[in-house]
Each structure stands twice: as C-alpha cells, then as structure tokens.
Amino acid sequence: MxxxxxxxFDISAEVANLSAKHADSGGVVTFVGLVRDKTxxxxxxxxxxxxxxxxxxxxxxxxxxxxVHRLWPALRDTLIVHRVxxxxxxxxxxxxxxxxxxxxxxFESCQxxxxxxxxxxxxxxxxxxxxxxxxxxxRWVKQKSSELPPSMSRQLSMNTRKI
Amino acid sequence: xxxTMRILYFAWLSTEIGLSEENVLVPTWVDNVTKLLAxxxxxxxxxxxxxxxxxxxxxxxxxxxxxxxxxxxxxxxVAFFPPVTGG
Numbered sequence: 001m002x003x004x005x006x007x008x009f010d011i012s013a014e015v016a017n018l019s020a021k022h023a024d025s026g027g028v029v030t031f032v033g034l035v036r037d038k039t040x041x042x043x044x045x046x047x048x049x050x051x052x053x054x055x056x057x058x059x060x061x062x063x064x065x066x067x068v069h070r071l072w073p074a075l076r077d078t079l080i081v082h083r084v085x086x087x088x089x090x091x092x093x094x095x096x097x098x099x100x101x102x103x104x105x106x107f108e109s110c111q112x113x114x115x116x117x118x119x120x121x122x123x124x125x126x127x128x129x130x131x132x133x134x135x136x137x138x139r140w141v142k143q144k145s146s147e148l149p150p151s152m153s154r155q156l157s158m159n160t161r162k163i
Numbered sequence: 164x165x166x167t168m169r170i171l172y173f174a175w176l177s178t179e180i181g182l183s184e185e186n187v188l189v190p191t192w193v194d195n196v197t198k199l200l201a202x203x204x205x206x207x208x209x210x211x212x213x214x215x216x217x218x219x220x221x222x223x224x225x226x227x228x229x230x231x232x233x234x235x236x237x238x239x240x241v242a243f244f245p246p247v248t249g250g
Contacts, residue, residue, distance in 0.1 A: 123249025143246035
C-alpha cells in the first residue's frame with residue numbers, strides 16, 4: 001500500500017494495522033526517515049519543504065512495490081507513506097514497513113524499498129537554514145552519492161551521461 | 164505547423180526558470196527530449212541558465228523516467244527535474 005500525505009503518521013498504529021492482516025508472519029521491519037536539525041555543514045535547520053511530482057510519485061511507488069514482490073516472492077506485504085509540504089526538525093518524513101514470514105526477507109526488502117525511494121521517487125527537499133539571528137536562507141538539497149548503495153551510485157552516474 | 168506540449172519543472176529548475184509549468188507551442192522538428200531542451204533554452208535567460216548543465220537534469224515523459232533521446236509529441240507531458248532527494 002502507498003500513501004502520500006501532508007499529515008504525520010502514527011508508526012505503532014501502521015505497524016499494528018499491517019501485522020493484523022498477516023497474523024502468520026514472523027517478521028515486521030520498519031524504517032522511518034526523519035527531518036534532521038542540522039545541515040551537513042552543521043548549520044541549524046528551521047524547516048524542510050518537500051516538493052513532489054503528483055502522479056509520477058504514486059506510479060514510482062507502485063513500480064517499487066511490484067519490483068520488491070518480484071524479487072522477494074515470499075514477502076507478504078508492504079506499506080510506504082511519504083509526507084510532503086513543510087516539515088520541522090525531528091518530524092517524520094517517510095515510513096516503510098515490510099511484513100514477511102522470515103526476518104531476512106523483511107529486512108532486505110525494506111532496505112530495497114528505501115534505496116529505491118532515495119534514487120527514483122520524485123520528491124525534492126528544500127532546507128530553510130538559520131544562517132544567523134536575522135538571516136534564514138533557503139536551499140535545495142542535492143542528491144548525495146553517500147545516500148546511495150555503492151552499486152546504485154555507480155549505475156546512477158552512468159545513467160546521467162546518457163545525453 | 165506547430166503543436167503544444169505540457170512541460171513541468173521541479174525544484175531548483177523551477178526556481179531558476181520562474182515557472183513550475185508551461186504549455187508551449189513547439190516546432191515540428193522538436194521530436195525528442197534533446198531537441199526539446201535545445202529549443203526551450205532559447206525561450207528566456209532563465210531557461211538558458213537552468214537548462215545549461217544537462218548532467219544535472221533528468222527527464223520523465225508521461226511520468227516515466229527516461230533518457231534524452233526519447234521521442235516526444237504534442238500529447239506528452241514532459242517533466243524536467245534534478246536528481247531526487249526524497250525519503
């Protein structure tokens with residue numbers, strides 16, 4: 001299941017809802033992405049704005065769901081919730097839950113989904129940075145190769161040269 | 164004869180061009196993304212500067228991520244954006 005929303009999500013409730021549908025499953029893995037309170041340079045963040053491409057975002061998440069079930073046929077269920085709009089330090093950004101009979105399937109598939117989101121989900125973050133007492137600057141976050149698994153980072157840099 | 168096309172811009176591309184969306188009349192020789200980009204760059208200084216570094220830009224045609232030699236027609240929705248930063 002996929003949701004894109006402005007409102008916050010309740011992790012416990014989402015885990016409980018998904019688990020209840022698969023009472024015979026042994027493992028549930030949850031990933032939560034959070035808004036940090038500092039930039040990479042150590043400057044305080046006042047807020048983060050998440051922009052997205054409606055239509056394509058849902059389509060991509062649906063594609064990731066199809067891919068993950070194909071790669072892990074024994075995976076029982078997944079949930080992706082991604083927030084958009086204005087978020088504050090410490091707040092939730094994204095939730096990925098996977099449910100499987102065995103823990104290794106739940107762990108691997110959850111990692112796969114968040115890695116796919118990081119590379120191919122059309123969302124863009126803008127940081128509002130507190131530069132000084134009277135000055136806040138706004139800047140678009142750049143995709144970092146450190147966020148990507150090494151194999152995907154290589155593939156991605158190859159893809160951007162297809163011009 | 165010219166045909167219209169819906170173009171979307173996201174993140175810093177949108178900021179630099181000053182638009183998040185436009186419907187453009189493209190000449191008929193614009194039949195793929197590369198040619199579309201070349202033509203869009205001529206529209207305003209904002210377009211030219213935003214679309215100058217093609218290695219920083221990705222494209223989706225009808226909401227499907229693709230590459231620059233993908234064909235485009237007037238009924239397509241073409242979106243340009245920087246590498247994503249969600250999650």
